[in-house]
Amino acid sequence: MNNNFCSLCPNGCKIDKETTKGACGTDNKIRIAKFYLHSFEEPIISGTRGSGTVFFCGCSLKCAFCQNFELSRNLRGKDITVNELAEIFQTLESNGAHNINLVNPTHYSDKIIEALKIYRPNIPIVYNTHGYEKIEILEKLNDYIDVYLPDMKFYSPAVSKRYTGKENYFEVASRAVEFMAKSKPYATDKDGLIKSGVIVRHLVLPQNTSDSKKILDWFLKIKDDAYIDVMSQYTPFGDIEKLPELQRKITKREYNSVIDYAISIGIDKMFYQKQISASEEYIPKWDF
Ligand code: SF4
Secondary structure, eight states: OOOBBBOSTOOOOBBTTTOOOTSSOOSSSSSEEEEEEEEOSOOHHHTTTEEEEEEEOOSSSOOOTTTHHHHHOOOOOOEOOOHHHHHHHHHHHHTTTEEEEEEGGGGGHHHHHHHHHOOOOSSSSEEESSOOOHHHHHHGGGGOSEEEEOOOSSSSSHHHHHSSOOOOOHHHHHHHHHHHEEEEEEOEEETSSSEEEEEEEOOOOTTTTTHHHHHHHEEEETTTEEEEEEEEEOOOOOOTTOOOOSSSSOHHHHHHHHHHHHHHOOOOOOESSSSSOOGGGGGGOOOO
16 A cells, blocks of 8 residues: 555545645645734734744635635645744744644644654644544644644534535534544643633634534533634635625624524633624735
8 A cells, every 4th residue: 555645634535645636735745825923813822922823725625715715725835845844833933923823734734743843842833723634633643732723614514515515524523623622621821822722713604603503502512621712704705606695794693693692501711702803804915
């Protein structure tokens, strides 16, 4: 069997990445779109100096409404080596980053481990993922990761199929996030910034509050071990021409009904926005 056959994510493409690109759109190289000190994560991640964020290209989930379409689908970016990735970690740390924030890292998890073996920063490593992850890969990553920042995007198989083509998103992602919540107890540093733990992110979509509420019901299972961030910033973007319901922002009423529901079922470790914030301003300018 060829060792280059890829099974890093639940897509299990079983292709040789030396010669072929997988469903994530990437081959054996690392491709990134940007690295910088990012101020728009949760305050316990961005702090005052910013989160040392690396945006990876390609994606193993590919939501139709992806806000980072340019890099997830169009692969806008540049190829770097494992050594260069390790140098980027070092640069971000010396520039004052509170943590290293790996955005959409799933399909590079093997390379990320190699880079962290070359240089392990003395700040937390944040794994910022869509949540569609394999447990056996998370087990390999677990010693290198301090904070998991997984999305929990969809509950219903019909909704996840409509937006990603995958019916099993919730089944796979809920298992992965429950593993994360068990693995990383919540801890902060002296300034209140996260050192270890899990923050689940859920983006409320237009006409989808019932799915959001089912995600909140599921979250009760792990509510003692994780925070949830209920996000309002959905902006119509990406490949949504055939999805009329996604061609508007969410309303204040939709968002508030989800937040009110979370409070009513006893979720207290929650981040939420006081005002609806949905703007392309939050999409970074890509470097390459
Ligand atoms: S990481 Fe990419 S190539 Fe590997 S199994 Fe997943 S989609 Fe396929």
